Amino acid sequence: MTSLLTATGLTKTFPGVRALDRANLTIAAGRVHALLGENGAGKSTLIKILTGVYRPDGGQILVDGREVHLHSPEKARRAGIGVVHQERNLIGAFSVAENICLEQLPRRRGLVDRGRITAEARRCLGLLDLDLDPSTPVSRLSPAQAQLVEIAKALAADSKVLLLDEPTASLTSDEADRLYNVVRKLRDAGHGIVLVTHKLEEVFAVADQLTVLRDGRSVVESSLLGAYSHDDVVNEMVGREHNQVALATRRVIPPGKPALAVTRVSTAAGHRDITLHVQPGEILGLYGLVGAGRTELARTLLGLGRITEGTVVVDGATADIRDVGDALRRYRIGYVTENRKEEGVFLEQTIARNVAVTVWSKLARWGLVRDRAEHSIVTEYTQRLNIKLSSAEQLAGQLSGGNQQKVSLAKWLAADCKVLIIDEPTVGIDIRSKGAFHQLIGDLADSGVAVLLISSDLPEVVALADRIAVMRDFRIAGEVVNTREYTPMSRAIIRLIHGTGMAA
Known part of the structure; x- marks a missing residue:
């Protein structure tokens, strides 16, 4: 078995935090090869070292048996290491072909050779059996198509090692199956594939080997996956026997005045005749496939889109919400976005600044917000959410994805919202943090907060929601009252998604 890449003893320290502690990886x-671990275990740091974003403080990297120093992403690319990030790095205004060849544009007599760009794009798309016009603007692609174009881009750079970071986070199950068929084809062609994911069912479906990181160390190193059960892998990740968080059976919410009521609403985004409501202390799940219109509906309710018909009522009064700030100030509605890196947190600002931003007006004295006031807020919510940080002055961009998600949630908890819209709360979140998020969401509802929960994770919706509204094609396909019995519940929901069932 030929080793394409060997990393030994990799160490990386940030102020107050050792992100990697002599970690090893052989591809x-x-x-x-599945690379697994909880949030903060060091996976992202390891990926960034292998792709030249970070320089290690210690350790060695060999590619094809020769030591390399990957001091930039360009050097990593030249060494044959490609990466497909969870947040896609494509330019929407450029064509598929231009995106694929962007890092090494073919030229002729000093000018960009359009013919060779198209030919190279067709070659790479052909390797993936992707029937796509190279001249198509990337902005017109589906999430699954865009993900495959990212892989084609890596193939254009002749990547022998391909790192896939949460590749199915925004894909439907059918799209994920197609992506993994491509992964198997690349594996059979001799590529080394590193898969970073929190979806263990995908790991067992496609991976051959695994490495598990815990607290920056590799506690399982390049082992054959067949030697491990699902529970074995979980136990290695968390370092002890794992017990899923079992939520107490929630009380039935008696009929009363809704905290948020949407009646026969149509929107400029394409929604038609949307009617739903959520009461104080209730969790309403909004489930559907990617593209069903759930996030677009949430953003419209927050003033980020236009309502063309219907009414929105908050706490018994008709609401006219202009933007997210207006939603918070006038109606005490908060929004935990699914896009944490671009909208959920300010990556280049401190954790203190991120958590306190929603309550600056309360903390300000004579127009100024004191650091001490911000830090008191941070202390309360970092302890409550178990956010791993070196200090309140640490930049949010230095946190793991799961801890960034916690910071995104913390700012809305600090604002003491009456209605909280939570969009895909556990995408990219490890098993233990996922259970903690579920417990926290249940606790919020028990404290009287009305929660509108948007999730593509069916077990998550069934575990948390009191009622589940199913969306299809920008409409409400039906509603199911949660009986806490997973199998009949999931069947009823799936029937609604595919248009073969009625509301329960």
């Missing part, structure tokens, strides 16, 4: 040709 073989013709293998899919």
Whole structure:
């Protein structure tokens, strides 16, 4: 078995935090290698070292048996290491072909050779069996198509090692199956694939080997996956026997005045005749496939889109919400976005600044917000959410994805919202943090907060929601009252999604 890449003893320290502690990873040709670990375990840091974003403080990297120093993403690319990030790095206004060849544009007599760009794009798309016009603007692609174009881009750079970071986070199950068929094809062609994911069912479906990181160390190193059960892997990740968080059976919410009521609403985004409501202390799940219109509906309710018909009522009064700030100030509605890196947190600002931003007006004295006031807020919510940080002055961009999600939630908890819209709360979140998020959402509802929960994770919706509204094609396909019995519940929901069932 040929080793394409070997990393030994990799160490990386940030102020107050050792992100990697002599971690090891070996990637073989013709293998899919799962890289697993909880949030903060060091996965993202390891990926960034292998792709030249970070320089290690110690350790060695060998590519094809030779030591390399990956001091930039360009050097990593030249060494044959490609990466497909969870947040796609494509330019929407450029064509598929231009995106694929962007990092090494072919030229002729000093000018960009359009013919060679198209030919190279067709070659790379052909390797993936992707029937896509190279001249198509990337902005017109589906999430699954865009993800495959990212892989084609890596193939254009002749990447022998391909790192996939949460590749199915925004894909439907059918789209994920197609992506993994491509992964298997690349594996069979001799590529080494590193798969970073929190979806263990996908790991067992496609991976051959695994490495598990815990607290920056590799506690399982390049082992054959067949030797491990699902529970074995979980136990290695958390370092002890794992017990899923079991939520207490929630009380039935008696009929009363809704905290948020949407009646026969149509929107400029394409929604038609949307009617739903959520009461204080209730969790309403909004489930559907990617593209069903759930996030677009939430953003419209927050003033980020236009309502063309119907009414929105908050706490018994008709609401005219202009933007997210207006939603918070006038109606005490908060929004935990699914896009944490671009909208959920200010990556280049401190954790203190991120958590306190929603309550600056309360903390200000004579127009100024004191650091001490911000820090008191941070202390309360970082302890409550178990956010791993070196200090309140640490930049949010230095946190793991799961801890960034916690910071995104903390700012709305600090604002003491009456209605909280939570969009895909556990995408990219590890098992233990996922259970903690579920417990926290249940606690919020028990404290009287009305929660509108948007999730593509069916077990998550069934575990948390009191009622589940199913969306299809920008409409409400039906509603199911949660009986807490997973199998009949999931069947009823799936029937609604595919248009073969009625509301329960």
